[in-house]
Amino acid sequence: MKILTEFAGSYDGTNVAEYKAHGGYQALAHVVTMSQQEILDELLDAQLLGRGGAAYPAGRKWSQMAHIKEMPKYIVCNADEGEPGTFKDRELLRDQPLTVIEGMTIAGRTLHAERGFIYIRGEYRNIQKTFQKAIDDAEKNGYLGRNIMGIEGFNYTITIVSGAGAYVCGENSALLNSIEGKAGRPRIKPPHLAEVGVYSLPTLVNNVESFSDLTVIYTLGASRFKEIGVESSGGTALVAVCGHVRKPGVYEVGLGKVTLRDLIYDPELGGGMYDKPLKFYHLGGQSGPIGFPEQLDTPFDHESLKKEKLSVGSGAFVVMDESVCLVDYCRKVMEFFADESCGKCTPCRIGTERALQLLTRLCEGKGQEGDTDKLEYMVGQISSLAACGLAQACDKAIMSCLRHRRDEFLAHEHGICPTLSCNMKAPSSVL
Numbered sequence: 001m002k003i004l005t006e007f008a009g010s011y012d013g014t015n016v017a018e019y020k021a022h023g024g025y026q027a028l029a030h031v032v033t034m035s036q037q038e039i040l041d042e043l044l045d046a047q048l049l050g051r052g053g054a055a056y057p058a059g060r061k062w063s064q065m066a067h068i069k070e071m072p073k074y075i076v077c078n079a080d081e082g083e084p085g086t087f088k089d090r091e092l093l094r095d096q097p098l099t100v101i102e103g104m105t106i107a108g109r110t111l112h113a114e115r116g117f118i119y120i121r122g123e124y125r126n127i128q129k130t131f132q133k134a135i136d137d138a139e140k141n142g143y144l145g146r147n148i149m150g151i152e153g154f155n156y157t158i159t160i161v162s163g164a165g166a167y168v169c170g171e172n173s174a175l176l177n178s179i180e181g182k183a184g185r186p187r188i189k190p191p192h193l194a195e196v197g198v199y200s201l202p203t204l205v206n207n208v209e210s211f212s213d214l215t216v217i218y219t220l221g222a223s224r225f226k227e228i229g230v231e232s233s234g235g236t237a238l239v240a241v242c243g244h245v246r247k248p249g250v251y252e253v254g255l256g257k258v259t260l261r262d263l264i265y266d267p268e269l270g271g272g273m274y275d276k277p278l279k280f281y282h283l284g285g286q287s288g289p290i291g292f293p294e295q296l297d298t299p300f301d302h303e304s305l306k307k308e309k310l311s312v313g314s315g316a317f318v319v320m321d322e323s324v325c326l327v328d329y330c331r332k333v334m335e336f337f338a339d340e341s342c343g344k345c346t347p348c349r350i351g352t353e354r355a356l357q358l359l360t361r362l363c364e365g366k367g368q369e370g371d372t373d374k375l376e377y378m379v380g381q382i383s384s385l386a387a388c389g390l391a392q393a394c395d396k397a398i399m400s401c402l403r404h405r406r407d408e409f410l411a412h413e414h415g416i417c418p419t420l421s422c423n424m425k426a427p428s429s430v431l
């Protein structure tokens with residue numbers, strides 16, 4: 001189901017004339033005829049859940065921001081896309097930058113902000129250039145700058161800020177610090193960013209896909225947007241499928257309209273396992289939970305996944321076959337968190353290193369009885385004591401494995417790796 005990406009790649013997404021020929025700027029043309037309350041009501045009704053990871057309702061976030069009187073206000077698009085296995089925003093930024101720009105302009109118009117920033121990860125250097133080209137063409141055609149579309153007082157500009165490779169800078173308060181030129185470390189909240197954001201002024205932060213979805217909502221209407229998805233979560237989602245599947249790629253699917261099984265095995269989607277049978281899949285990046293074959297019939301939408309303790313997260317869907325050891329996989333996940341910790345708080349700075357040491361010894365055949373319980377306690381403590389979402393989510397993958405495949409961890413306590421991929425003893429059933 002292609003709604004957002006229907007024409008992606010078939011025209012020059014940086015060219016306003018071509019964008020308009022493919023339905024571009026219809027949403028903004030509609031928005032400028034609406035009152036602020038009408039725009040907010042439509043967004044609330046659409047049930048757009050943020051696509052950056054936390055799935056916070058966009059309508060609620062915008063309404064909170066609208067009630068803040070302090071001016072000026074800022075709009076920030078989070079295009080850091082640092083979550084491993086996530087590459088869906090890249091497609092939007094590269095193929096349809098004007099869709100993102102239109103979405104950010106709708107936000108500016110609605111919340112009376114005259115300045116927007118887009119924080120694009122440093123690794124997307126070429127995309128930054130493409131995006132700048134689109135900004136320039138929008139300015140040339142009167143869709144950015146002063147008196148947009150000839151409407152007196154409708155002023156809005158967008159500035160690109162480049163990231164420098166730190167995963168934590170995707171966390172919205174660290175991102176704002178980075179925009180200000182400070183070290184990219186998360187802030188303690190409250191105060192919330194809607195009140196004290198970039199340069200200590202009210203700021204709205206949304207993800208690239210969330211902004212892009214606005215062009216669908218204000219063109220098709222909230223009720224159609226909800227029909228495309230499910231009642232509790234409207235629209236489509238872009239899913240980045242990768243790993244041991246035949247057809248890795250970004251797929252747009254109606255929320256709740258496909259199952260996890262479809263994402264892996266449907267010939268139009270993942271295309272099936274590449275070689276060996278499926279063992280597990282990791283949803284939403286390193287911060288997300290891991291799912292198993294017995295959960296494959298779960299529909300892909302926020303509510304259904306939540307019932308299974310799974311989540312949409314950042315849209316990453318990493319599929320792993322039987323050759324991969326779960327404990328070793330979790331070791332790599334923890335290595336990532338330990339590496340990316342900004343060091344500001346002790347549970348994360350020290351705790352992720354300790355958890356990594358424990359997982360490493362399990363993988364090296366040096367495990368000790370009770371290590372699994374110790375690991376569970378340790379990651380539970382880290383996530384509940386950490387100051388920001390980075391370490392608050394570092395337990396998700398491990399906890400889901402312990403819920404469903406505890407035996408594989410217990411075997412490692414005795415120097416046995418059931419998949420034989422840790423270079424350790426085979427279980428007696430394999431020998």
Ligand SMILES: Cc1cc2nc3c(=O)[nH]c(=O)nc-3n(C[C@H](O)[C@H](O)[C@H](O)COP(=O)(O)O)c2cc1C
Nearest residue numbers: 050051052078081082170171172206207210389390
């Ligand atoms: C460590 C960390 C990294 C994050 N990285 C990203 C990211 O790369 N892109 C993103 O949109 N959100 C990321 N987020 C979530 C943002 O903090 C924020 O919730 C999001 O940008 C809000 O947009 P949304 O409501 O449209 O989802 C990250 C969160 C954490 C804790």
Ligand code: SF4
Nearest residue numbers: 342343344345348388
């Ligand atoms: S949880 Fe980790 S990344 Fe977040 S503030 Fe603490 S040390 Fe930094």
